[in-house]
Amino acid sequence: MTSTELNSLGFPKPPSETRVVVAMSGGVDSSVVAAQLAEEGYDVVGVTLQLYDHGAALAKKGACCAGIDIHDARRVSEEMGFPHYVLDYENIFQEAVIDEFADSYLAGATPVPCIRCNERVKFKDLLETAKDLNADCMATGHYIQRFSGDHGPELHSATDANRDQGYFLFSTTPEQLDFLRFPLGHLASKAETRALAARYDLAVADKPDSQDICFVPDGNYAGVIEKLRPGAAEPGDIVDTEGNVLGQHRGVLHYTVGQRRGLGIGGLDTPLYVVRLDVDKRQVIVGPKELLATRIIPVREINWLGDESFEAQKEYHISVKVRSTRPPREAIVRPLSATTAEVELLTPEEGVSPGQACVFYDPDSSRIFGGGWIWRGA
Structure with missing residues (x-):
């Protein structure tokens, strides 16, 4: 490899001289990322976060970042021959994610803790740990794409719309995006990922996908909140x-x-x-149902991933998604400050709830322009 030729992670040096920390949840996606990069000759370091230890949750199928998943991540690293570390992030996760989840629900909101986990734990503390390990970048198993644009790295939806996780990653900052890599974002289907896992002979090849919120063992959100906030x-x-x-x-x-x-x-x-x-x-x-229809949505804590400053224009005609399971809808976003905006939906949406994310999409491409948090009913 010549000094000007870029490797598959975008660095002008051989894979063997490129250290990449892989965030390993113990699932098939991140395991495939680690195995693929190891096979390509990268200096791979696997890191798994222990986020919680809630008794029954440890044995729950479809959870992540707990007992059996840590074991699975360690097993993959042993099979592929790269080092693996487990970091105890229980206190950080409790303070940054679980406590806010409980308090938001008690305030009448509908929180999305997976976004906060990416924002405050995985792409903050873990990312800094990766830098401390002298990594050139950090790779994850998220289904999202990162492209190099004229103004720096851009966030784009995954090729497989059914697997796309852009809604949960809207708060990724430009600085974080510069350090992150998403090797699975271009795949056409989850079947391709499992085929790769089988090719690498990984024990997790047939492991079920994680479901619901990782720290809620049975989907009973209210039960968890009652334990966290007695009398709620x-x-x-x-x-x-x-x-x-x-x-x-x-x-x-x-x-x-x-x-x-x-x-x-x-x-x-x-x-x-x-x-x-x-x-x-x-x-x-x-x-009645018609009262659920919402046209004007106040949004705050905006993370803007456009090429110009958010306030450079009076309004943006883009698409927005107000729930992870809904398709993007045409909207006008009017900046009120660098981090707040009024979003007008051209077609009213039902069930818009405070605590959910409002994510911005380019209607003419796969690019994601960031987004913010819905903070009160309009």
């Missing part, structure tokens, strides 16, 4: 938009905006949905 599930009234009491609830934290089932107020002519949560009054406010 105080009962109260279910009321209509006029304040008329229609029934009782067993704690605001059991409800989310847009919810229809489980209200316990049947026998009405028109189906009712949760349209708002009033934590101070301990009220669940319900109404």
Whole structure:
């Protein structure tokens, strides 16, 4: 390799002289990344974070960053012949992710802890650890793409739209993006990843994908929050938009905006949905479906990944995604400051909830322009 020729990770030197820390969760995706880079001759160092130790969660299939997953990551590193380290990040994860998750739910929001984990743990503390290990870059198994643009590295959606994780990575900063690599983002399907795992003869080739939130063993968010914040599930009234009491609830934290089932107020002519949560009054406010439609969304904590400053234009005609499972929709984003904006959806969306992310997409390409957090009902 000549001094001007770039290796597959974008460095002008041989893979053997390029150290890459691979964030290994113990799943098939990050295991394939580590194995592939090791096979290509890179100086690979595997790092797994122990994020929590919640008893039953350790044995739960589909979790990550706990007992069996640490074992699986270590086994892959042994099979492929590179060093592997386990870092105890339980306290950091508790403070930066779990506590906010609980407090946000108690405040009537619908948080997305996976984004905060990437932002505050994996792409912050772990990334700094990778630099301390004299790594040239850090690679992960996320399905996202990083391209070199005229103004620096750009974040792009994965080739496989069904696997794309751009919504969960919108808060990645330009500085972090400069150091990160995503070797799986170009693959057309998860089947290709599993085929690579089989080719490398990895024990995790058929391991199921992680499901739900890693520190919630059975999907029972309210149960976890009640353990973290005893007394949080105080009962109260279910009321209509006029304040008329229609029934009782067993704690605001059991409800989310847009919810229809489980209200316990049947026998009405028109189906009712949760349209708002009033934590101070301990009220669940319900109404007809049309009240869920939202056109104007206030967004804050914006991380902008465009080529110019966010405030360089009065408005941006782009696409936005307000939930991870929904497709991007046409919108106008109007900056109010460097980190706040008003987002106008050209077609109203139902069930827009504080605590969710609003992610910005280029409607004419695969590029992601960052995004921010929805912070109150409009």
